[in-house]
Amino acid sequence: MYVIEIAGLRKTYRAKGRRDRAVVAVDGVDLSVAEGDVFGVLGQSGAGKSTLLRCVNMLERPDEGTVKVGGVDLTALDRRGLREARHGIGMIHQHFALLSSRTVAGNVAFALEVTGVPRNERRERVAELLELVGLGGRADAYPSQLSGGQKQRVGIARALAARPKVLLSDEATSALDPETTDSILRLLLDLNQRLNLTILLITHEMNVVKRICRSAAVMRDGRFVESGAITDLLDRPDSELARGLFPLDAPTSLDGHTVVDVTVSGDGADAPLLAEVARRFDIDVRIMAGSVEQLAATRAGRFRLAVPAGDDAPLNYLSERGARIGRPTAPSPIEIQGAAS
C-alpha cells in the first residue's frame, strides 16, 4: 500500500508582476512511497527537492497534479481539512526550527497544544517522546544549551508528537558533523522500524541514501531522472544512483583490454565471482576501482574491471552469475558528488 501518492506534480514560481520571469521548480513528478519505506530524493541545489517536499504537506500549493497522503487528496481539502490532514504528516528541518524561548519539553509540548491535547496528557506524551529520541534527561534545557544533534532530536520528537504515519525530512542532517549525522540516521531508521513510520527525505548527500534509504529518486531540473527501489536501480547498468553510491575513479579504457563496470548485489556481493572467472577462463582480471558496501537496502558492490580484449565469454559468465555489466562512462554529477562525500 502506498502512503504517499503524487501524480503529475508541477510548481512554478513567478516573480511578482513579472509573469515572464518564471522558474519551474517541479516539472511533472510522479512519486509513490510504500508504507514503512524510507524514500530519499537526491539532487543538487536548485533541483526542486524542497519545493517537492513542501508540496507533500501543502506548505506550497502545486499548480498541477495530485498529492495523496494516506489515500486523501490534499489538493482537494479546505483549510480545516488540511489542518487535520497535516497532523498525520510530521516534518523535520535542516536548521531544526525550534522555539528558543521554550525548553526542550516546551518545544515538544507546543505541537500537542496546537492539536488541543489536555495538559496532563501532554506531560506524559512529552516524556514518552523525549525517551523515544534519547533525550530523557534534557526536558528542562533550552535549545541554546543543546548540541546540533540534540536539537534535531527535539525536532524529531516534536514532529512525532501527533503520531503521524509519515515523516518528511528536509535535509535533516546537512547541518551536522559526520558522527552526529550517523547517530541521527540511526535514530530515523530505528523509528522507521519501531513505529512503521514512512519517511520521505530530501538530501544532497549520497551517504544519507546509502545508510537509510530503501528507495530513492534522482532529481534534476524539477524532474525525476530515475526512481525506484535501490535494489532495482542497482540492477540497471546505467543507473546514476548506482554510479553515485559506488563512484569509480579510474580510466574508462586500457590498451589490449575490455573495460567494464560490474555491479553485484544481494548474495552476489560477497561471492568470489572475480576469482572464479579468472580461474575458469585462465585470464588476468584487473580490478581498476571498486568496493563492496552494506547499504540500508542490501549489500552491494561495484567494480571497474579490465579483462583481455577479444573474448566475451568471461563477461557473459559474470552476467549469468547475476552481475550487471555496463560500459564505463565519464562520471555523472551525482557520481562526482558521491566521490566527494
Ligand SMILES: Nc1ncnc2c1ncn2[C@@H]1O[C@H](COP(=O)(O)OP(=O)(O)OP(=O)(O)O)[C@@H](O)[C@H]1O
Ligand atoms: N519561493 C520561491 N520563489 C521563487 N523561486 C523559488 C522559490 N523557492 C524556490 N525557488 C526556485 O525554484 C528552484 C528549485 O528550488 P528548491 O529550493 O525547491 O530546490 P532544492 O533542490 O531544494 O535546492 P536547495 O537544496 O538549494 O534548497 C530554484 O531555482 C529556486 O531558486
